[in-house]
Amino acid sequence: MRRKLTVGSAIFNIINYTFFGLFTIICIFPFYYILINSISDNSLVSMGRIMLYPRGIHIENYLSAFKIKNLPQAAWISLTRTVLGTLISIISASFPGYTLSKLEFWGRKFWYRFIVATMYFSAGIIPVYVTYKNLGLINNYLVYILPALVSPFNLILCKTYIESIPPSLEESAEIDGAGYLRRYTQIIFPLIKPIIATIAVFAAVGQWNSFMDTVLYTSRTRLFTLQYTLYLYLREASALAEVLKTNPEAAANIDPATLLTPTSVRFTITMLTILPILFVYPFFQKYFLKGIMIGAVKG
Amino acid sequence: MVFPKNINKKKKHSTAKEIGGKKLFLMTLPFLIATFIFSYVPLFGWSFAFFDYKAGHKLLDTNFVGLKYFLVPFSNPILRDDIVRVLRNTLVMSFLGMATSILPMIFAIFLGEISSKRYRKAVQTLTTIPHFISWVLVYSVVWSLFSINDGLVNNVLLKFGLIETPIAFLGTSKNVWITQWAYGQWKNLGWNAILYISALTSIDTELYEAAEIDGAGRFSKMLYITVPGLLPTFFVLLMLSIGNLLNNGMEQYYIFQTAMNKEYIEVLDLYVYNQGIQGNNISYATAVGMTKSIISLILLFTANWFSKLVRGDSIF
Incomplete structure (x- = not known):
């Protein structure tokens, strides 16, 4: 039913x-602005001449970026923590979610509350820091992925989802003598894939974007993530100059169009850090959207 | 003879269940231990607040000082000023967020008024992207646009002769609250609207049809059907934000913090970090953090109680 357009309505439109x-x-x-600046003639970029469209397109910046000291290492740390952290998040949400959905679980009610309660309090930055220190997690790669073992919110999502699965599906396997672990891997896990996908996408983005844990718990360059390295470059012009000095490739290259400048390095690293997110976004958009809908449902 | 046999069978069955229950527990134990270590053990760290704790010392070797670190802001004028300033920043930022928490709802309502489905989808998809970008990247984006040397805005203004010298947008203590709020809106407005967009679809279309028959125009339908339909969602989110009044996080403020804007950008979480980890005042920082955690918990339960009172439904 199409209504007639009044003047007010038309103006509003x-x-x-x-x-x-x-x-x-x-x-x-x-x-877009960062992208065109990362692929344009570096001397024009330095003069601030690239505003709406790229000029003197080249991809030298991206090739040189991999030769910048510490950057490949940072990319490696970011990549591995994203993969491992996501895997751990999936397991720590779905497996306890499954076992706690079983009525026969020893002390089920108590242990479920034991986990859920942690959503409502936090000891705070300092006590957590000291605890990690006592556990030997300071300046330890594991500090990036072990905390993913605790994800009460995702666990609740999985448990609720598993409880909505008809028990008959599992019972037939139980009669066949399959143990809990088998039933979890072969029956439950495939059935809860939609929720796993959502959890995985959010965990992966969270891991990739994670920043404060590097600030708080590490001081060794080899543990720095891409996010933190970018932050250092942004904060300290001197750090950037240092990077360019220690990069013989950049010094030897005299062509001003492709010579790395602090500005071009900044644009390029920013783009490299954003790109994974922009790439996965279109494919996983439906999971992102699903995520917020699920989040809206009470736990 | 049949009767006891049955009982026996039942008992056997229940022991099998019991064994199964223990098995499940043992399989889950690693996760329970992890929860204990990462969420409960740090709570013991609250005891630092009652001692003269120095890093590297055993807690028992240090002096028990009771509530000294909780009371010190009341007697020490420097710390008192600190707390007042940090609380002011925290509350201003939180209230700015709460006062404008109606924006995502308006965004959703007006977006719903766009008749082209493709346009609507495109807007929704593209405005959500910034939500998935980290704060460091937001900082980089802001830098690219507003930096004094090579920021786009200064370049454009200079080029068109609107200004003589570049403006130091970033290196200033002015408008910190507003700019930080604006970055947050840029990042999250589209994302926050999604919840309302989905709530829109759950409003009964018959209501609109009935209103149309009664001669309601476009704007009265928005005002009398759409808005009331979305208010419950708005209310729940508002209550949750009351629970988070003191928790505005620290990542954004840590990243944007400079010597210049510290006066206005230092929120509670950041203050605890600066005092405890940078300044090594572990006991004092723990006392501040602990007080914050407890007040937050009280706020959350108060908001929940209030929600039950008003709507007859709890928020969590």
Whole structure:
């Protein structure tokens, strides 16, 4: 049913479309701007001449980036922690979620509350820091992934989902003599894949973007993540100059169009850190959206 | 003869269940231990607040000082000023967020008024992207746009002769609260609207049809059907934000913190970090953090109680 357009309505439409158009541009233009600056002629970039479209396109920056001291190591740390942290998040949400959905679990009610209660309190930055220190997690790679063992919220999501599965599906396997572990891996896990996908996507983005744990718990360069390395480059112009000095490739290269400058390095590293997110976003968008819907449902 | 046999069988069955229950418990034990270590053990660290704790010493070798570190902000004028300033920053940022927490709802309502489905989807998809970008990247984006040397905005203004010298957008103590709030909106407005967009679809379409028959126009339908339909969602989120009044996180503020804007950007969490880990005042920082945690818990339960009172439903 199409209504007749009144003047007020028409004006409202114009304003409405324009507003959303503008806001969308504000949201994505910065990414485009960084992209075109990372692939344009570096001397033009330094002069601030690249505003709307790229000029003198080249990909030298990306090739040189891999030769920058510490950067490949940082990328490796970010990548492995994302993979391992996501795997641990999946297991620590789905396996206890499964076992705690079983009525025969010894002390089920108590242990479930024991886990859920942790969502409502936090000891705070300092006590957590001291605890990690006593556990030997300071300056230890494991500090990035072990805390993923505790994810009460995701556990509740999994448990609720598993409880909605008809028990008959599992009973037939039980009669066949399959143990809990077999039933979990072969029957339950495949059935809860939709929720696992959502948890995995959020865990992966969280791991990739994680920043404060590097600030708080590490001081060794070899443990720095991509996010933290970018932060250092942004904070300290001197750090950048140092990078360029210790990079013989950059010093030997005299072509100003492709010579690394602090500005071009900044744009390039920013792009390298954003790209994985931008790449996965279109494919996983439905899971991202599902995530917030699930989050809205009470635990 | 049949009767006892049955009982026997039942008993056997229940022991099998019991063994199964123990097995399940043992298989889950590693996760329970992890929960204990990562969430409960740190609570013992609250005891630092009652001692003159120095890093590297055993707690028992240090002096028990009772509530000294909880009371010191009341007697020491420097710390008192600190606390007042940090609380002011925390509350201002939280209240700015709460006061504008209606924006995602308005965003969703107006987006719903756009008739082209493709346009709507495109806006929704693209405005959500910044939510998935880390704060460091937001910082980089802001830097690229507003930096004094090579920021886009300064470049454009200079090029068109609107300014003579570049403006130091970032190296200033002015407008810190507003700019930090604006970065947050840029990052999360589209994302926060999704919840309302989904709530929109659950409003009964018959209501709109009935209103149309009664001669309601477009704006009155928005005002009298859409808005009331979304208010419960708004209310729940508002209550949750009351529970988080003191927890505005520290990542964003840590990243944007400079010597220049520290006065206005240092929120409670950041203060605890600066005092405890940078300044090595572990006992004092723990006392502040502990007080914050307890007040937050009280706020959360108060908000929940209030929600039950008003809506007859708890928020968690």
